[in-house]
Amino acid sequence: MSAIFEWARSENVQPEPVTVEIWRELPEDFCRQFEVVNGDLVRAESPTRPHQKAGRRLANLIEAAAETHMSRHQDGCLDVDTDFDVVLWELPSATIRRPDVALFDCAPPGLRPLPATLIHLMVEIVSPGSEKVDIAQKKAEYALAGIPWYWIVWIGDNRIDSIEVLVLDHALRQYRPHAVLEPGGDAVVDLPVRIKLDWDSLGSSLAR
Secondary structure (H helix, E strand, C coil): CCCHHHHCCHHHCCCCCCCHHHHHHCCHHHHCCEEEECCEEEECCCCCHHHHHHHHHHHHHHHHHHHHHHHHHCCCCEEEEECCCEEEECCCCCEEECCCEEEEECCCCCCCCEEHHHEEEEEEEECCCCHHHHHHHHHHHHHHCCCCEEEEEEEECCEEEEEEEEEEECCCCEEEEEEEECCCCCCEECCCCCEECCHHHHCCCCCC
């Protein structure tokens, strides 16, 4: 018998919505296993090794582009991180997501969850079973939160196959297609910072 039948008892139902204040008090090890959608805890599945490797490669690439941008323009501080909590909104019920990669304005290390107002770019890597969440639910949520750029990264045969680049239409609060990046095609995105994709690295096997 599945363990879910032993767990499915009224005393195990989430007793109240999770607020940002409650989230800050919860152990970080616990928070790494969950996201919050309109106050409800949603289990965040552990990513596969290819998923993790793709995220690390993209984070390194975006971080290098951000450092070049800051050195060239001297117009602020940018940071890049992976798998950390971002609060999209607090009311009427909190929604907190953990993007695979994000580019954001520098913030104190102890600030968690990071406000969506600091985010310039969210990146989600599509894994088997996460398609509907990444291309529908998170896409709508990130747009409503006002995040300017969203990348959806597709993996196939243990390689990054393509990256959908979406830009926010602020009037409609919806994303519209900006570009689809694929090996052998245009390898430069100019916003939010100029990012040149190294397909020799991104397209190599993620299984090693």
